[in-house]
Amino acid sequence: MLSDIEISRQATLRPIKHIANKLGLEPSELSSFGESKAKVHLSVLKRLDDNLEGKLVIVTAVTPTPFGEGKTVTSIGLTQGLNAIGKRATACIRQPSMGPVFGIKGGAAGGGLAQVVPMEELNLHLTGDIHAVSSAHNLAAAAIDACLFHESRLSREDYIEQAGSEPLNISAKQILWRRVVDHNERSLRNISVGFGDNNGPIHDSGFDITAASEIMAILALSRDLKDMRQRIAKLILALDVRGKPITAEDIGVAGAMTVILSQAIEPTLMQTLTGDPCLIHAGPFANIAHGNSSIIADRIALKLSEFVVTEGGFGSDMGFEKFCNIKVRESGKAPDAAVVVVTLKALKANSGLTSQLDINEEDMLRLQAGFANLRWHINNVSQYGVPVVVAINRFPTDTESEISWLKSAVSDTSAFGCEISEAFAKGAKGAEALAKMVADATDQVSEFKFLYPLEASxxxxxxxxxxxxxxxxxxxxxxxxxxxxxxxxxxxxxxxxxxxxxxxxxxxxxxxxxxxxxxxxxxxxxxxxxxxxxxxxxxxGKVMTMPGLGIKPGYLNIDINEQDEIVGLA
Incomplete structure (x- = not known):
């Protein structure tokens, strides 16, 4: 089978205006970035205000393993499958960070015959939203340090005369706002700044990856530009000498930060290999942030589609939990069904058992032991009152006896059903059965409930x-x-x-x-x-908000060939 980038490169793309028209967008509601992607203006939400919303499906998974579970492949494949069976479906996914792209995980466009194309454009920069988040975030860091510098060199009277406002009495030991960059860079986790004449006071700082920025979370959780402006105003950048919070509004930088993000707040429209619409917006990681794409993208898609397929990062204990307890609270839209993605290899790896057998070989002992992990995730999702469908992301090495046993085991759980997905190898056709089951699951009565009340301590x-x-x-x-x-x-x-x-x-x-x-x-x-x-x-535990590069990072494989084409991007 061809590599993902080869499949993407050989695809016949439809002009993005045709994808927009299929979705129900008007030409005036787009800003095109070439023929393959376009920004969607937020004005569309006013036009669609009276439209009924479609059904929302959240894709999650068992505990991740080095072998990959295929959440994005399943999300894109399910979207393709829903459209193939006559449903109007749109995918909403996060924008890939260049940290994983050049690190170890690779891109996030899906894969095989279930991917967003062109995959290299999705995985590299896209329309620049992540760079805008970095810029807005780092402007706040520059602003707080500038205020600290001028307060330290001037008397109160001189500060008032020159600045036209009271000093904020920033504590150099209580600067809470670190800097960000969209790469894995462990050497920047902890730094000191302010060295040299007229640069101080010296104080501790550090870098996080941009996906961990609170600005990224705000981008994903804002309902519109006004809401974003109000949220940015509340950012706590530092404490004063009495321990009182100093916000972005106090510094006077909130408005400028919002301006930097005024185009980033618009989701980007792309297409799947089968020409189905996909909205890409925001990219918070699920291990160090809340791990879900934007409320705005969901709202647009829900107003224009019968089904919207989105995904939460990592396993159900990560992105799905945060989807339910953070994103749903902000959006007001609970999921109508959830899909838990599993592979036989993932269950064997999660068994905790050692084996002489290759993980691709039939191994009923490890499979049966690892099933406990899948059962746990099914129960975890079920406790939110959401119908659960298990999607077995099938690999060519999976045996019929293993698949049969797994489907039988799932039938004894609280899951609505279990279906095989072969979207990677067969595209929409390989996901039609899964699509039918998910559509049926959304017809069930969903009794969504939060895990905890906000008023609790x-x-x-x-x-x-x-x-x-x-x-x-x-x-x-x-x-x-x-x-x-x-x-x-x-x-x-x-x-x-x-x-x-x-x-x-x-x-x-x-x-x-x-x-x-x-x-x-x-x-x-x-x-x-x-x-x-x-x-x-x-x-x-030992979680860090700035990843580091491994000894064999992904960038070693990425280059330009003699035809000026990108190679090695996974």
Whole structure:
């Protein structure tokens, strides 16, 4: 079979205006970026205000493994399959970060015959939204340091005379706003700035990856430009010498930051290999952020489609949990069904058992042991009151006996049903059976419920996520987390939602623990206030908000060939 980029390059693309017309957009509601992609103006939401909304399907998965589970392949394949059986369906996915693209994970366009095209355009820059997020974020960092510098060199009277406002009395030891870059760069995790004459005061800082920026979360959770402006105003950049929050509005930079994002707030329209519409917008990671594409893209798609297929990052304990407890609270739109993607290889890898057999070979012992992980994820999704469909992302090495056993095992769970997906190899045709089952699942009565009430204390919300969301026996706060918790309560922000940042490689905080972890406490190391996004991030274990490059990063394979074509992009 051809590589993903070869398949993408050989595809016959429809002009993006034709895809827009198929979706129901008018020419005046687009800004084209060549023939293959276009920005969708937010004015469309006013025109569509009276339209009924379609059904929303969220795709999640079992605990990730190095072999890949195929959530995006399934999301795109399901969209293609729904259209093939006569349903009007649109996919809504996140924009890939160049950190994973050049690091270890690769791109995020799907793959095989179930991908968004052109895949190299999706995976590299797209329409520049992530760069805009980086620019807006770093403007705030520059602004807070500039204020600190001028306050440190001037008396109060001189500051008032020159600035025309009172000094904010910024504490150099309480600068909370770090910088961001859209690459994996471990050497920038912790830095000091302000060295040299007329550059200080010297203080600690650092870099996060852009996907972890609160600006990225705001982009994904805003309902319109006005809402974005109000959220950016609430960003807490630093504390003053008395411990009082200093916001982007206090600094006077909120308006300029919003202007930088005034085009980034518009989702980008692209197409699948079968010419079905796909809206790409925002790119928060699910391990260190809330892990879902934008509310705006969903709203546009829901007003124009019978079905909208979106996905939450990593397993159901990660992006799906945050979709339900963060995104649904902001959007007001609960999912009508959920798809849990699984592969035989993923279950074998999650079994925790060692074997002399290659993971591609039939191994009923490991498969049966690993099924506990799938059962856990089915139950985890079911507790939100959402119908669950299990999608077996089939590989050529899967045997009939293994598939038969797995389907039978799923039939004894709370899942609505189980179907094989062969979208990677067969495209829309390989996902038609799955599409029919998902459509049937959305006809069921959904009794969606949140995992916790916002009015509960932060400790209670964390305990609920730890116990009901991960199976832990409790939580344990570090001394720093305890201090930060007091600070959050003093600010009156304890009514916000919780976004847990942890490893995606285990249901627990320990990536080495496979299967169904038990009898563990969830260690909370730090809290981070995201007042504009509307949640508190709880950092768990050794999770980091700036990834590092491995010893064999993906960029080693990426180049330009003699025909000036990109090669090696996965």
């Amino acid at each position: 932060i400790e209670a919300k964390l305990l609920t996520i730890a116990e009901s969301g991960y199976g832990a026996k409790g939580i344990k706060l570090s001394d720093e987390a305890k201090r930060q918790l007091v600070q959050i309560k003093t600010m009156g922000l304890d009514g916000l939602a919780i976004c847990v940042a942890k490893t995606p490689l285990s249901i627990s905080h320990d990536p080495k623990v496979k299967g169904i972890p038990a009898d563990f406490e969830l260690p909370i190391t730090q809290f981070k206030i995201n007042a504009g996004a509307g949640f508190i991030t709880a950092l768990v």
